[in-house]
Amino acid sequence: MVPHLRELHLDNNALTTVPAGLPDHKYIQVIYLHSNKIGVVGTHDFCPLVYNTKKAMYSVISLFSNPVSYWEVQPITFRCVFDRSAIQLGNYRSK
Numbered sequence: 001m002v003p004h005l006r007e008l009h010l011d012n013n014a015l016t017t018v019p020a021g022l023p024d025h026k027y028i029q030v031i032y033l034h035s036n037k038i039g040v041v042g043t044h045d046f047c048p049l050v051y052n053t054k055k056a057m058y059s060v061i062s063l064f065s066n067p068v069s070y071w072e073v074q075p076i077t078f079r080c081v082f083d084r085s086a087i088q089l090g091n092y093r094s095k
Contacts (some may be wrong), residue, residue, distance in 0.1 A: 003027075011035050011062070018045035027056045034064040034088065041073045047080035057082040064088040 007030040010019065015036040022028065023046060031046075046061060058081045070089040078087055 023048040030060040032062045034062040038066040062088040
């Protein structure tokens with residue numbers, strides 16, 4: 001683990017799930033997961049189980065162009081995001 005990681009770019013990697021361990025990174029603020037194959041986002045994929053244990057809030061989470069249905073993502077999933085406009089979903093086109 002990189003202890004002071006602030007940004008993670010994993011776009012265009014054919015990922016099918018959100019990488020495990022993201023809630024454990026206390027300083028991460030930006031994560032790009034766009035243009036992958038992520039179909040489900042869990043309520044604990046980004047934020048720690050205990051509220052306010054993460055020191056840095058996310059300023060960007062990009063899930064743009066993934067097959068995840070935004071209406072199936074629970075709002076609590078993004079409880080450690082600074083501003084809801086920082087979340088990018090949608091524009092998935094199956095090929």
